[in-house]
Amino acid sequence: MAVFDFFNRRKTETQGEMTFIDHLEELRWHLVRSVIAVVVCAVGVMIFSSEIVEDVLMAPTRADFVSARWLCTMGQSIGIGDALCFTAVDAKFLENTMTGQFLAYFTLGFMGGFVIAFPYIFWEFWRFVKPALSEKERKKTRGVIFWVSLLFFSGVAFGYFILTPFMVNFYFNFKLSSQIVIMPSFSDYLENLIYTTVGIGVLFQMPLLVMVLARIGIVTAKFLRKYRRHALVIIVIAAAIITPSTDPFSLTLVTIPLYLLFEASIMVAARINKQQEKAAKEWS
Secondary structure, eight states: HHHHHHHHHHHHHSSSSOOHHHHHHHHHHHHHHHHHHHHHHHHHHHHHHHHHHIIIIIIGSSOOOOHHHHHHHHHHHOOOOTTTTTOOOOOOOOOOSSHHHHHHHHHHHHHHHHHHHHHHHHHHHHHGGGGOOOHHHHHHHTTTTHHHHHHHHHHHHIIIIIIHHHHHHHHHHOOOOOTTTOOOOOHHHHHHHHHHHHHHHHHHHHHHHHHHHHHSOOOHHHHHHTTHHHHHHHHHHHHHHHHOOOOHHOOOOOOOOHHHHHHHHHHHHHHHHHHHHHHHHHHH
């Protein structure tokens, strides 16, 4: 099995013979250190929770949010008028349970701790995986921690500055009846904010996921190119759901980064396939 092959490769690179249990014990300590890092960062977030909620979490609900002003100015400069300008919303949140804010407080802390500690978490993961790689593979993966972290934070920033204002503006202005008053719970808003920031940050790891799948032979560049049109349709549908606006520019604004990630994934897979073909010829 692939799992045992991985542990066998680690064994050859570590000092002495290691049993399966020894590998699990080492993995456990990597996980423990990662959890400690998240907890430490979470405590810091919880200490400043009031400032973070007021100045960070609530900022995308305001019409003067930095990216809202930038998008409005850009829309006017390219001649589409106020198509990208957000309508001011009176965003108020309701908590109708005694534990609502308390649970949101801990959710905010630990999700914020995870985001801040992400580079360290991946570093711990990489320390565990690295002994299983050959010297050649290690050279090819130099800087992986930087690139993975950059992709993650780029996704979080894209979700926070672009997707979240679109989400808030659409759902607060969507009305079935004038008698219906929108007053969601803060927990609901926080949950959606996590999806559009941390979730997008994870989605931005697509090239890395394709790299792994290509190395183990599940995905090839030929396969991705074959279904490029299908992928584009799926990406456009996903972008339309995220930004259900009527103007095509808003849809394009979200579609382009997602499609570029798909194209980057094809390039990664093609490079790996080429390396595998070269290695196969050398062995034949």
